[in-house]
Amino acid sequence: LGDVYKRQVQHAHLYNARIYVTVNTILKEEELKETEEMIHALYRIGVDALIVQDAGLIDAFARHTDIPIHISTQASLCSLYDILAWEQPNIKRVVLARETPLEYIKYIRSRCSMQLEIFAHGALCVSFSGQCLLSSMAGGRSGNRGGCAQPCRREYSVYKNGRKINEGYLLSARDLCTIQYLSELIEAGADSLKIEGRLKRPEYVGVVVNQYSEA
Secondary structure: OHHHHHHHHHHHHHHOOOEEEEEEOOOHHHHHHHHHHHHHHHHOOOOEEEEEEEEEHHHHHHHHHOOOOOOOOOHHOOHHHHHOOOOOOOOOEEEEOOOOOHHHHHHHHOOOOOOOEEEEEEEEEEEEEEEHHHHHHHHOOOOOHHHOOOHHOOEEEEEOOOOEEEEEEEOOOOOOEOOOHHHHHHOOOOEEEEEEEOOOHHHHHHHHHHHHHOO
């Protein structure tokens, strides 16, 4: 990573903004060395944390570097026992699976000191967070490798005994919007809110973040 990235991190820090870098795809064996070099470079330029899914990568860097780790929502953590298994000094935050109910967030908070980030706004998935294989099977692009083709957003038809009985966007969940429930999320123990930015224009992300900040 060159000086350009280092200056960008320094510029962000001047305004008390934190830089978290997503390294949250499942890795192949031949990619580990390059990824390790990239993470050390990110550490040198002063990023504030890595958001990681791959269990091996989490374990390696949580044990052997000082860079803070946030466990990605792609890791599908929604059980207290899952979270407690990752209690290590360098693992600072868990981004809970977006399916985690409010009551269970409260339960986890009452028994865990780790920071909890809650998915507050953005696209919901018809599959369990981090476990969708539909894109891989239907389009050859893995959502778990950062290449989701969003097949659940397409139109489908349902047939029974050769007769069409339904059609439309049958797998497409409505987007999540929790702005009217912010007090409940805070009372449940949320330390941070996750607002989706992937495949969204900067203007959209800016408006949504500002609205949540004001709320």
